[in-house]
Amino acid sequence: MPKTKRELTKKLQDLEQKALRGDERAIAKQHSGGKLTARERIEKLLDPGTFIEEFMLAETASTDFGMASRKRPTDGVIAGYGKINGRTVYLFAQDFTVIAGTVGSAHAEKIAYVIDSARKIGVPVIGLYDSAGARIQEGLDVTKSIGKIFFQNAITSGTVPQISAIMGPCIGVAAYSPALTDFIVMVKGTSQMFITGPSVIKEVTGEDVSMEDLGGSKVHSEVSGVADLVAANDEECLRQIRTLMDYMPANATQTPPRLPGSDDPNRLIEDMDAVVPEDTKKPYDIRLVIRRIADNGEFLEIKPRWARNVVIGFARLDGRSVGFVANQPMFLAGSLDVDCSDKAARFIRFCDAFNIPIITFVDVPGYLPGTKQERGGIIRHGAKMLYAYSEATVPKITVYLRKGYGGAKQAMCTREMGADQLYVWPAVELAVMGAAGAVEVLYKKEIEQAANPDEMRKEKLEEFSERFSGPFEAVAKQYAHAAIRPEETRVRLIRALEILESKREERPRKKHGIMPV
């Protein structure tokens, strides 16, 4: 006897309710671990009432190893779309309360679908990762399906923003999915990422290490450079994603949303001069400069605790979203090295892909010397910054604050690297190399043959410093568009951004460059 309309509707409703209700015990366990459930996370992430779920009742087709009785609707991941601050996003949230969020074929298909759809309709995709890993019961099918996710992440790269939140374990080869996305936010204490886990490590090397020590938020935000942001808990993580999204457009064909201005575009920064010490031996925190210039002092720093000798992050100038790249004199004397080159280059390329203007603040003494850097491939890594800046066709504005020595200047976006506007402050020191080194080369004979070599050296040092102090050569030779006062930096940047809004620039047609990696 075929079922009546009423019976069918009731059966469907029951299935949906069951899926939405979830497993009480598993939910309690998730909460006791200090974590929200996947559905709770989606609710907090999105604007209220905007979530539409897809493939709610999808299940695994696998029947091996007891899967027939273990299958559950959603197959451990929730997929769908909703809004963040009024703009559509696609998302998936792995559900640790359903088959421990393990990745099976159906599960992986849903994730691949979400990324594919986001790209197709041109909206950002957000992934909330929280999974015990690959579902071993489903064998090779899982490896295949995870591969589909990687492919989608990779081909989608640069079309729409892809954000990953690690809100639990994201382990084994599955960790490569967030690695292919644009930003990774980890939750402190409850999230881990690693390729090979503690038990295998113990077996192979005898080493004892906990999941947290191996791949927790501290490792990835301070040592490996994998994580971009760390949140204290699930709620903060989701808030950070909402904030991050506002700096970006929905896709690469758009510019970021411009917020209504709430900070005077003509604001002069009276104490700017006081922030940067006159004595070039003294360090200072470049973020103090950035915050004074940015609208309302708001600056979302990315990777704040890795490669700290360069500072990157998002801010607004007269409501326009911008990306900052700046030397940080407080760390490593603000010199450039292997890790900071990676950090800066990746950020520059993200900004360029999504039409976000780049502002570069320069106070650089050079590259960090030493065998460690050379053997570490500073040649390979440093080249990334040159490549990224040159490739970028977004508005690029550079300001020299204090020091600018040698070739390191090129890595900080000179006019040759495509800076559309370059300004210098009055008290800059710009030279091909530091006075001490230069003098040894240029006046070698004079010093050697002098009656008092030390006196001669000192004299030449004074002459050299005198000549290259200040903005005079830079403005005479059109290296800079203008010398500006520190207090007017914000005003000048905003005026430049205004005219550069319509900037259009082409690069030679090619399939793609071979970026140094």
Added chain:
Amino acid sequence: MTLVTAPMVGKVLSVAVNVGDRVEEDDTVVVIEAMKMEVPIVAPASGVIKEIKAAPGQMVESEAVLAVIE
């Protein structure tokens, strides 16, 4: 146990702490001179200074241990 290490070759200018002092993450522990600048070396984590292995005037190698925090 956390080690405070020199990130680059330099000369120790000053030591900002004493054994037994409590430090917070990012507090300056030692200042070295490198690349013609004063380079503050900060605590990677909070704790108590257990040992100081640097003295003003001393030349240090990259990765040299400057202090130990418990």
